[in-house]
Every structure is written in C-alpha cells, then in structure tokens.
Amino acid sequence: MSSALTEVRRSAAPAAAEPVAQGKQKPPSLRQARAFYLFVAPWIIGFVALTVFPLGYAFWLSLTDSDGLSPKTHFVGFANYVEIFQDPLTISSLAKTGVFTLITVPLSIFAGLLLAVMLNQRLMARGLFRALIYLPAVVPPVGAALTFRLIFDRDAGAANGILSTFGADPITWLVDPNARYVLYGLVMWGCGGAMIISLAGLQDIPRELVEAAQVDGASYWQSFTRITIPLLSPVILFQVITGVIASLQSFAPLLLSSGSLSGAGTVPQGNYMYMIHVFAQYFSASRFGYASAMLWLLFAVILVVTLIIIKVSAKTVFYTVEPEGKR
Amino acid sequence: MTRSYRYALYIVLLAVVLAMLSPIYWLVQTSLKSPAEMASFPPTWWPSAPRFANYSDAVSSVNFVGALQNSLTIAFITTTLTTLSSAWVGFGFARLTAPGKKQLFVILLSTMMLPGIVTLVPTYLIFAKLHMVNTYWPWVAWGLGGSAFLIFLFRQFFAGIPKEMEEAAIIDGCGYVGIFWRIFLPQSWPVIAASVILSFTGAWGDFVGPAMFLSQDSTTLAVAMATGYVNDKGLPLNNLVAAGAVMYVLPVLVLFMFMQKRFVSGFSTSGIK
Numbered sequence: 001m002s003s004a005l006t007e008v009r010r011s012a013a014p015a016a017a018e019p020v021a022q023g024k025q026k027p028p029s030l031r032q033a034r035a036f037y038l039f040v041a042p043w044i045i046g047f048v049a050l051t052v053f054p055l056g057y058a059f060w061l062s063l064t065d066s067d068g069l070s071p072k073t074h075f076v077g078f079a080n081y082v083e084i085f086q087d088p089l090t091i092s093s094l095a096k097t098g099v100f101t102l103i104t105v106p107l108s109i110f111a112g113l114l115l116a117v118m119l120n121q122r123l124m125a126r127g128l129f130r131a132l133i134y135l136p137a138v139v140p141p142v143g144a145a146l147t148f149r150l151i152f153d154r155d156a157g158a159a160n161g162i163l164s165t166f167g168a169d170p171i172t173w174l175v176d177p178n179a180r181y182v183l184y185g186l187v188m189w190g191c192g193g194a195m196i197i198s199l200a201g202l203q204d205i206p207r208e209l210v211e212a213a214q215v216d217g218a219s220y221w222q223s224f225t226r227i228t229i230p231l232l233s234p235v236i237l238f239q240v241i242t243g244v245i246a247s248l249q250s251f252a253p254l255l256l257s258s259g260s261l262s263g264a265g266t267v268p269q270g271n272y273m274y275m276i277h278v279f280a281q282y283f284s285a286s287r288f289g290y291a292s293a294m295l296w297l298l299f300a301v302i303l304v305v306t307l308i309i310i311k312v313s314a315k316t317v318f319y320t321v322e323p324e325g326k327r
Numbered sequence: 328m329t330r331s332y333r334y335a336l337y338i339v340l341l342a343v344v345l346a347m348l349s350p351i352y353w354l355v356q357t358s359l360k361s362p363a364e365m366a367s368f369p370p371t372w373w374p375s376a377p378r379f380a381n382y383s384d385a386v387s388s389v390n391f392v393g394a395l396q397n398s399l400t401i402a403f404i405t406t407t408l409t410t411l412s413s414a415w416v417g418f419g420f421a422r423l424t425a426p427g428k429k430q431l432f433v434i435l436l437s438t439m440m441l442p443g444i445v446t447l448v449p450t451y452l453i454f455a456k457l458h459m460v461n462t463y464w465p466w467v468a469w470g471l472g473g474s475a476f477l478i479f480l481f482r483q484f485f486a487g488i489p490k491e492m493e494e495a496a497i498i499d500g501c502g503y504v505g506i507f508w509r510i511f512l513p514q515s516w517p518v519i520a521a522s523v524i525l526s527f528t529g530a531w532g533d534f535v536g537p538a539m540f541l542s543q544d545s546t547t548l549a550v551a552m553a554t555g556y557v558n559d560k561g562l563p564l565n566n567l568v569a570a571g572a573v574m575y576v577l578p579v580l581v582l583f584m585f586m587q588k589r590f591v592s593g594f595s596t597s598g599i600k
Contacts, residue, residue, distance in 0.1 A: 042471055046468070119340070
C-alpha cells in the first residue's frame with residue numbers, strides 16, 4: 001500500500017516539475033493539452049452521461065409524482081422527501097440497513113485482519129491456505145447466494161442435517177426471523193476479500209520496524225498495537241469506507257439469499273432493507289417520484305457517512321505519505 | 328513461535344479452510360442428487376447414486392445455451408471496451424498535462440466511492456426512454472466510459488515507464504496516439520491481464536444489471552440460474568439449481584486457479600487509497 005502511495009508521489013512529482021525541466025517549451029503546450037482532453041474524453045463523457053445525468057434525472061423525478069407510464073406528471077416540490085420521513089416502512093428499512101452495516105462491516109474487516117495476521121507468518125503451505133480462504137470471495141454473488149439457499153434449505157439442506165444428527169428439530173431458515181442469519185453467513189463467507197487487502201497492507205510494513213521494536217523489548221502484542229495497526233490504519237480505513245458504501249446499497253444478496261426470486265416484495269421482513277424497498281417502490285408500486293427521492297436520500301446518507309468516517313478517522317489514521325488528494 | 332502455538336495455528340487455519348470449502352462441497356453434492364433423494368429427510372451427505380443427468384437436465388430445462396451466449400457476449404463487450412478505454416484514459420492522466428488535470432484526477436478518484444446502484448436505476452429509466460433496453464448498447468456505453476479503478480491502475484503503471492521512450496518516439500515523429508498504441512499498451516500486459524480478469528468476472532457475476540436491462544428470454548446465466556429452475560408450482564428444483572450453479576461458477580474458479588496472482592494483484596491494489 002505505502003509503496004503504491006510513494007509511487008503516486010514519485011510519478012506525480014516529475015509531472016509537476018515538467019514545465020521547468022523542459023525549460024524552453026512553454027508550460028503544458030496547447031498540443032499536449034488538446035491530446036490530454038482527447039485521451040480523457042471517453043471517461044468524461046461516460047461520467048457525465050452515465051453518472052451525472054442519471055443522478056440529475058433522478059433528482060428531477062424526485063420532485064414529481066411520476067409513475068413512469070402516464071405522460072402527465074405534476075411537480076410536487078419536496079413532498080416526496082417529506083413523505084419518506086412519515087413512511088414507517090422506509091424508516092424501518094433504513095434502520096435495518098444501518099444495523100446490517102454496523103454488524104457485517106466491522107465483523108468481516110476484523111475476521112479478514114485476523115486471518116491476514118495469521119497468514120503473514122512463515123508457515124507451511126501458506127500460499128494454499130491464502131488461496132483457499134480467498135476462494136469464496138471470487139465466487140459470483142448469484143452462485144454464492146444459491147449455495148447458501150441450498151445449505152439452509154429446510155429438507156435438503158446441510159444445516160438441518162447437522163441439527164438432526166444432534167436430535168434437534170429442523171428449522172425453517174429462509175423466513176423470518178432466521179433469514180438474517182443466513183445473510184450474515186453469506187456475507188462472512190466472503191471475508192477472504194478483506195483478508196487479501198489486509199494481507200497486502202501487512203506485507204508493505206517493513207519487517208525491520210517490528211523486529212527493532214522487539215529487540216527493544218516490546219512484546220508481540222505491543223508491537224502489534226503500536227506499530228502494525230497504526231501502519232495498517234489507512235488500509236483499514238479504506239475497507240471501512242468501501243465496506244460501508246457497499247453495505248448500505250446491498251441488494252442482490254438480500255433478494256437472492258431469501259425472497260422467492262420473483263420480486264422485491266417477497267424478501268422476508270428481517271432482510272427487507274433500503275434498496276429492496278426502493279426497487280419495490282419503482283417496479284412494483286410504480287412510484288417513480290417517491291423511489292427517486294429515496295435514491296437521493298441514500299446518496300446523501302452515503303455521502304454524509306463517508307465524510308463523517310473520514311473526519312473522525314483523520315486523527316487516528318496514520319499516513320506515511322500524504323494522500324494525493326490533499327496536496 | 329513455540330511448537331504448541333504453531334500446532335494451534337494450523338488447527339485454526341484448517342478449520343477455517345474447511346468452513347470456507349464446505350459450502351462448495353454441499354453445492355457439488357446437491358448437484359448430483361436424484362429428486363427422490365432430495366425429498367428425503369435428513370439429507371444424505373453424499374448421493375447414494377450420483378445422478379449426472381442433472382447436468383444435462385439443467386442445460387435443457389432452461390435456455391442455458393442462449394443465456395451462456397448472452398453472458399459471453401456481455402462479458403466480451405465489457406472486457407475489451409473497458410480495458411481499452413481505461414488504458415486510453417489512464418495514458419492521458421499518466422503522461423500528458425493540461426489545465427484542469429489535477430481537479431479531474433480528484434474527481435476520478437472520488438467516483439470510485441459513488442454508490443453504483445443509485446445511478447443504475449435512473450440510468451435504466453433513461454435507456455428505457457431511448458428504447459435501448461433489451462439491447463447490448465448499455466454495456467457498450469459503460470465499457471466505453473471505462474472504469475475509474477482500472478483507469479487508476481493503468482495510470483499508475485504508465486507513470487512508471489521511463490520518459491526517454493516517448494521522447495525518442497516524438498523525435499521520430501510519432502503522435503501521442505501512436506506512442507500509446509505502439510509503446511505503452513504493448514508493455515502493459517500485467518495490467519491488461521488484471522483488467523481483463525476483473526472486468527470479466529464483474530460482468531459474468533453481475534445480476535442486477537442484466538435483471539433490469541434484459542428481458543427474461545434474452546438474459547444472462549446469472550439471472551437464468553437465479554430464476555430459471557422452478558417446477559410448475561413455482562418451487563425451486565434444487566438439484567438442478569445446484570447443477571446449473573456449478574456450471575455457472577466453474578469458469579470463474581478455473582480462471583482464479585490459473586491466474587491467482589492477477590486476481591490478487593487487482594483486488595489488493597484496490598486498497599491503495
């Protein structure tokens with residue numbers, strides 16, 4: 001990680017020094033500027049057409065009572081946004097999403113970190129261990145969700161098979177209130193992804209630092225908490241931010257791991273989270289205006305939460321190199 | 328490391344590996360069970376008579392070949408266009424300067440944090456208005472726009488290539504497009520490999536995109552696997568679901584086994600920021 005960061009800096013520095021070094025050539029020549037915009041044009045056009053414009057369109061829709069079909073739509077101002085806060089189903093789905101995020105994100109980062117620390121030691125068959133633990137994270141989401149449905153099937157599933165060998169009664173897993181545990185299991189099955197990221201971070205920590213501390217009499221625990229964790233903190237922060245963003249917009253795993261696959265409305269209450277409700281509002285209830293307002297609220301929530309995480313972490317995250325955006 | 332610590336570590340790791348692999352075991356053994364064995368409780372731990380016909384049934388009872396073709400087409404469009412476009416844009420950010428470049432780069436990095444699904448639904452509505460739903464055009468458009476993360480990967484790689492090479496090319500009268508195409512792109516195969524793998528697995532695994540943008544009979548394997556195998560009462564035929572899922576998941580796992588390093592490099596460098 002830090003090597004990647006220094007690389008950013010190394011490469012950015014000559015770029016900044018370029019006009020000086022090339023001396024006689026005027027600062028970024030017109031020819032080069034034109035070439036630059038020719039090269040970045042696909043991304044700029046794509047960003048505007050496929051991100052900025054859809055977001056703007058959703059915002060416009062959110063101010064109307066559009067049902068997606070009838071050409072007559074009325075401007076309703078912020079009525080949809082007001083309704084969000086009076087709709088108990090929306091509020092409860094948002095709360096469930098929050099709880100889900102608060103549980104699964106720290107848990108999978110912690111599990112991934114623990115595994116990474118274990119597999120960062122000199123061990124036999126270390127590479128094989130890493131590969132096999134990482135493997136579930138590359139299984140396509142649909143495959144993973146279907147696999148968990150099979151394991152937790154009431155009759156043919158392994159979970160009830162294990163219970164029955166202990167003489168316990170079979171449990172209907174894929175409905176309330178148990179469906180949420182299946183979902184947690186599904187999320188945790190992919191914690192090898194977090195492990196790989198933490199592992200890459202651990203490998204970037206110079207061994208000498210830890211060894212020097214231990215020569216000075218630091219215990220393993222001390223060097224871990226005082227050296228390893230601070231040096232790893234940017235990687236952990238990165239995982240927290242991307243994890244929270246991904247978790248708040250969870251959709252496919254919820255629909256696929258419970259629900260009858262025929263629509264958002266069939267997802268059990270425990271897994272009926274925000275994006276499920278958004279899809280139900282769009283495509284089952286045809287309330288395009290209201291659903292668009294819900295999308296914008298999620299967008300705002302994600303933005304605010306990300307900013308809060310960055311702000312709160314600013315004092316605790318330790319950068320060996322200034323992050324590029326700040327310079 | 329003391330000996331007992333070492334043993335404890337191996338036991339823990341073996342238990343984790345077992346826990347990680349057991350779902351795959353269960354998927355495979357379910358895919359070989361007969362309907363009668365599926366109905367018995369408690370479930371058997373290995374099919375008494377493996378029924379390989381489940382696999383041919385799984386292919387024939389849904390439009391498997393058609394869905395496979397759609398999956399491959401979309402994966403091909405996404406992989407080639409995203410990789411080329413991201414390399415192209417990455418070259419611009421790595422080797423050229425212009426006013427506004429710094430700001431654009433910050434925007435590029437922050438788009439990696441944009442919630443994808445929030446833009447997906449309104450994008451669908453727009454494509455529906457343009458009558459481009461149920462065509463491959465949305466994937467062409469997404470591919471041409473490149474991926475912020477892959478642009479970043481290419482930019483990092485191109486920025487490390489010595490300047491002398493392109494100066495020599497400029498003296499020889501080569502334009503920037505030629506420099507990109509003849510000098511930079513051929514050198515960047517490690518990033519191209521990572522990009523191909525990441526965009527292929529992304530497109531292959533995507534469920535929400537094809538579920539929204541394609542109709543049921545022109546959809547991809549991901550959607551067909553999740554919705555296709557039901558009996559006339561609408562209940563899932565779990566042994567066929569399992570057989571279909573094995574065939575759907577297998578290409579990705581094979582790719583992973585042979586290209587593990589690329590998978591990991593692509594995945595772990597995502598921790599850069």
